[in-house]
Amino acid sequence: MLASRLVKHSEHFPEGESLLSANQVASKELKPSIDVESSQETVGGSSTEYVSLQLRIFKMTLVVTAFSVLFTIIFFDFHAAMSLLVGAFSGILYLRLLAKSIGSLGKESSSVSKFQLLVPVLLILAVIKLPELQLLPALVGFLLYKPSLIIQFLIEPSA
Known part of the structure; x- marks a missing residue:
């Protein structure tokens, strides 16, 4: 123009x-006023910050999972607690695959992989095939990573 x-x-x-x-x-x-070395330091710092955020989120997910399984064992039955635990571990696996895909975004790939979408499908197939697992607690367990994300960002001071 x-x-x-x-x-x-x-x-x-x-x-x-x-x-x-x-x-x-x-x-x-x-x-050009862009200093390549300082931008690489910023990228390196942000990647280590991203890795530490991932670790905090995984730890928070494990804490939420432990409290949820204990709550389920106390107020419900053992099979519901095991279903919740299987769902929670599949949710952690889903979150890990998603974080890995996002971490490689821009470096190795230009889009987020869809591979992690197999995890909920495999969870539902496992619940259907194994009679001791229940569907609703497994799905609730799968979604336990979401409250841990919310909790992490509420207690994060720089968010």
């Missing part, structure tokens, strides 16, 4: 040519 204004300006006014040539000289003299 700016270039079209300069070209129109140079068609109507003869001094516009000098303005256009002055802008071209000025743009050739400009040097």
Whole structure:
């Protein structure tokens, strides 16, 4: 848009040519202000920060899972607690695969992998095939990573 204004300006006014040539000289003299080394340090720092965030989220998911399984054993039966535990571990596996896919985004791939979507399908197939597992507690267990994400971002000071 700016270039079209300069070209129109140079068609109507003869001094516009000098303005256009002055802008071209000025743009050739400009040097990029991005320091490659400092941007690589920032990327390295953000990747270690991302890894530490992943570890905190996994730890929080394990804590939420432990409390949920204890609650389920106390107020419900043992099979419901085992179903919840199987679902929670499949949710942790899903979260790990998703984090790995997001971590490689931009470095190795340009889109998020869909491989992690097999985990809930395999969970449902396992619940269907194994009679001692129950569907509803397994699905609730699978979704236990979501409250841990919410808790982590509520207690995170820099969020």
